[in-house]
Amino acid sequence: MIVALACLIYLLVTIAVQGVGGFVRxxxxxxxxxxxxxxxxxxxxxxxxxxxxxxxxxxxxxxxxxxxxxxxxxxxxxxxxxxxxxxxxxxxxxxxxxxxxxxxxxxxxxxxxxxxxxxxxxxxxxxxNTGFLTGADATDPTRAGIAGALEGSLLTMAVTLLLAVPTGVAAAVYLEEFAPRNRWTDLIEVSINNLAAIPSIIFGLLGLALFLGALGLPRSAPLVGGLTLALMTLPMIVIAARGAIRGVAPSVREAAMGIGASPLQVVFHHVMPLALPGVLTGAIIGTARALGETAPLLLIGMRAFIAGSPGSLTRPATALPVQIFLWSDQVDRGFVEKTSAAIIVLLAALLLLNGVAVVWRARVERRA
Amino acid sequence: MAGITLLVLLIGLASIFWQLARARAVQFRRAVRFGSLPAQHGWTVALWAVLPALALLVVWQIAAPALVTDAVLRTPAAADLPPPGFARATLLSQARALATGHGAESVEPLSRRLAPAYAAATRRSHWIATVAVLALAIGAGAAALARVRAGTPARTRVERLVTALLFAASLVAILTTAGILFSLVWESGRFFATVPAQRFLFGTHWSPQSIVDDAPGDVLGALPLFWGTFFIGAVIAMAVAVPLGLLSAIYLSQYAAGSTRRLLKPALEVLAGVPTVVYGYFGALTVAPAVRRLGMALGMADASSESAMAAGLVMGVMILPFVSSIADDSLIAVPVELGEASLALGATTSETVRQVLLPAALPGVAGGVLLAISRAVGETMIVVMVASAVATLSVNPFASATTVTRQIIDLLTGEATFDSPKTLAAFALGLTLFVVTLALNIAALALVRRHRVRGG
Structure with missing residues (x-):
């Protein structure tokens, strides 16, 4: 326990000490x-x-x-x-x-x-160093910034969220409320549970073969990254949303049914509003995972040197964790503190997301 | 972004249809008995307007590139193109890039001549798609609107439609699994057509840099990779994570006061939420050089700065929170009566933990360890940044080692074409990884389930 904490503190302190320099020039x-x-x-x-x-x-x-x-x-x-x-x-x-x-x-x-x-x-x-937060990647560490990577990450996350959350919630609603118990639904459950445990690099291979190979979408684009990460986060969101829906008291369903609501009305008017905080918490945690993910993005080519902001879903882009990886490979000593500074930004974003999820959950639990 | 404008237009159309249908249905409500709410009529018509149009849009998006290329090939300039093959594909893709405005610096003159034809064909295709989609939306919506009558069972219809949509969403998971299996098996099949499977699985020489075209199997023996993966992920990382994770779980669940637990649990969750690229950076920057110095101090001349030890240590720290939380869950799942009975017989807390709780929780913990191994084996960024690219078969933890995931990244991030034995080898490695992690997960789930059944 102490060792784990010591590791965490050592890691954070090392990165903080080095990263602060990255914000100053x-x-x-x-x-x-x-x-x-x-x-x-x-x-x-x-x-x-x-x-x-x-x-x-x-x-x-x-x-x-x-x-x-x-x-x-x-x-x-x-x-x-x-x-x-x-x-x-x-x-x-x-x-x-x-x-x-x-x-x-x-x-x-x-x-x-x-x-x-x-x-x-x-x-x-x-x-x-204002240039660090507003500039894009550059070969000279004194000019390199993270704005381009940040924008690429935001675009990718937008695609991921727009695809994974509605699909995941719909799948969860179907499986919890409507699915008959038969071989098909068993198959769906098994594949969701397996997908949740598959290494992320396999999703990168899928994205490479399916989106780039078979469908011919542009390489390095946030659109492809978002699609790949959406497939990766989908099972997590389904599992979280199912948990939240299962947590709604059966009496709520029976009461709604008793006053004549149809099954669909029960779900959309009564169960979903109560399950919503749990569903959203799951979505946020899924997003946080996707935001820190690097390997699948490397495979679909989001590792190019991009000295500008992408600006569109189909233009080549890079993402924040990939930028960290690219900078960590640079020999120039000036990139060490840039890498640490970029890590601070990434960790701050993740902490923010997780913090929102935790506060939300606590508030809902208090109300319940 | 023409696609987004089109989507916005479609949504606008749908809301207009929704209003129209609702207004019509409100009329019946005044007159006669009604079977459905006005809003349900609205939803039926709106969905009819949107869904066929969306389906058409998707089909068009998939078919359009081929149609555009066909149209370009029928222009006079295309007569000068070389016969189908690599040169032709390059020319066409350059022309496409020019037409969409991502002009490259060095462009063949022929591509430059083809670019306007591409731009025109693309524009035409956009217009046809827009008009066709909007026409279909309006037509289908109007047809549905005409059928809005007092007796229309809008309620059952809309509910059936929405249920079908929900079902379709849950099919995505199956489709993803099928897509993964199909793409891995397909590409690996092409790989094993050139390289015999036993050569790949049991060959001991791996150096894809020195690949020769007529005998690619000689340098694609993946045994060193499997060994490195096993050594780093299942031996060294577990040697770190299992004892520490188990001890911290025992401390948290048995000894820690409530307030300590409330403080430490989130700290572990933070550790679990740190992206692996951060661990990798940390490992490459501080752990790997330290391990190398330790190896030197122990008198090993070949201590590498990309050692299995460094990668395994960092990976162990990464996986620690996961092991700890699963062990914590299994310990808590042990019936309280067992622990209390042991304490009542006069055993101390540590005796209770060692002789009663741990044996009872063992299957769950073992399942958790299997899951942890499956994660460590599939972990990519740490080994890409800390482990070595060179495949060696060695049991010395201070020597360099490489893993399957690291090699997949290395093979696929070069500038090789899509069909070379190198890229196909990456898919074969991916298939092996998929099968191994799947087997580990199934075994782990079976263990945990049996544990739960016995635990009551």
Whole structure:
């Protein structure tokens, strides 16, 4: 028991300690003098990036361009856009520092790195990394964000919920209230119980063979991910909903029947409203499982590098747990804290979902 | 998204029909005796308007891609296409990508010429589908509306219809099982047509990277994978999870005070709810290097940073809450009289647990352990991130090891085509995994059921 708790606490603390760094980024002061630009660098990428690199070299000597993040020019561009008067004078702007500086500033490192940090200290600062929550994946850890993966996860979950919850609840109602006892319903029960215990990777294989192979749906799309995860969560929702329906007192059914309600009216007017909290709790817990699921999504190709938000159900996308897996494979040291930060976001989302389910259940139990 | 607009239109139509039918039925209600409520008339008509149209939409969605391709092939530009085969399929899929706006960078000129034809055919297909679906909805709805009379048994009709829908929903589970079985058996059948089954099951050499086309069976012997899976999932992980899970269950159910229990139970549930990718990351980052250092300290030169030990330890922690909660349930299911009788005879709590409660709960616990093994065997992300990709047959826990699930992921996330022996091998591995987990689950359920019957 204590060991289990110790593991949990150790896991959470390790990830929290590393992940906090992911939300903060180190900035470096960069004097920009637009007057030195012979012809003002346009907002286009390469020219602006070259100009900003040159400014870094002027300020910090040769090698200065390696101190700032690859995405520093975007910060300069956005500042210029926000305040066009800056384009005519000299100003100092704090741009994101490169991964090496970021790591050395946060954790220390080799003596050489520490010496460099000591030299640069007056110019360095920290700020909340808003880009992490609003940006998409990138090859440079200082620019990588989780918004794209988060959106992919949301789209996938939307498909999963829309398909799995109505079907699962309908199946549960049929099995609990209408099904005759015969070989067919036995077969349905056996297959539901087995599906609930099958490894998730098998559902990935099914999605690959059925949705991508036979039906020819687009690879890496949230639609396919949602369909696959819907099949995976369906048995869980059916089992939870059946439990909730079974929990409704038989006297309620008999009373409704007694005043002349038809079987369908009994179910939809009297049993379902009472079973609803239990059904919804099951749906939430099923969603939480699906949200943390990675393996089936890997198999249907949601592991591509996507440097933008998907925006549609059929465009390639990635999901939050897959993003965590992809980042954990990166060699760049800057991705370690990004991975932990993404895990914090994922765990926070799961905790929220489970918390809602627990509070709901407690409230219903109190009323009952 | 044309599909979503169409769905919204259909729902709008259905609600209009619902209102119309209800209004008509309200009229009869004033005049004569009636057999059904107005709303039931409404539902009958609305369902008649929506269901056939939805069925048509689904059929069209499945048939449309082939029809569109046919239309494109009849255009003059398609005469230059190579004969059916891989090159032709590539050209067509490039043209399709261009037409839908996901233009790739390097595109054959022929695809570029075909793209407008694709776009036109797709647009035409969309229009036909929209018109046909809406016409069917309006037609079927109007026909149903015309049949709304005082004597129409709308109540029985709508109830029969809804019951049929509920039944259809419960069929999805069977269809999923059938789909899994069919796709696994079908692809594995094609695999075993090229590689003999006994070669695959008992071969000891696994290295799909060095596959040769004329003798793929030489490097696809899966025995090392089965051993690695068994070693990590059933031996090391269980060595961690079973004792700890059992002890924590005994503590929770017998010794812990009510308040402690209320605090610790949710903590275990949190541990069970952590996604496996998080465990995998944790394992790769901290556990695997620590295990490697331990192996080095014990004097093993070949201690790997992708060892079976590390994967098994992390997996054991992952599975611990599951074992604990099943053991807890089995202990609680033991009739209270047994424990109380033992205590009344003067046995201490620990004697009662060891000599009375545990033996009584044993079948349930054993069933739980089987279920836990089935989970550990099917667990993917931990082994993908912690275990090794190289298949070795070794009983040294500090040596590298690989598992079935890890290899499925590795085989299917390359850029291989869908029909290569590599992808088919992944399906054969999947089939083996499916059969093994199914057998474990059935055995576990049988054990638990017998336990329950005997326990009263």
């Amino acid at each position: 180190t900035t470096i002061a960069l004097p920009i003098d637009m007057a030195t630009a012979s012809r003002g660098p346009g907002p286009s990428g390469p020219a602006m990036a070259g100009f900003v690199d040159a400014a870094a070299v002027r300020a910090y000597g040769p090698g200065g361009a390696r101190l700032i993040s690859d995405g520093a020019w975007m910060a300069v561009r956005d500042t210029l856009r926000a305040d066009p008067t800056l384009a005519r004078r000299r100003f100092v702007i704090h741009v994101p520092a490169s991964t090496a500086i970021d790591m050395a500033y946060k954790h220390g490192g080799t003596p050489a790195a520490d010496a460099m940090i000591a030299r640069l200290r007056p110019h360095l600062g920290s700020e909340l």
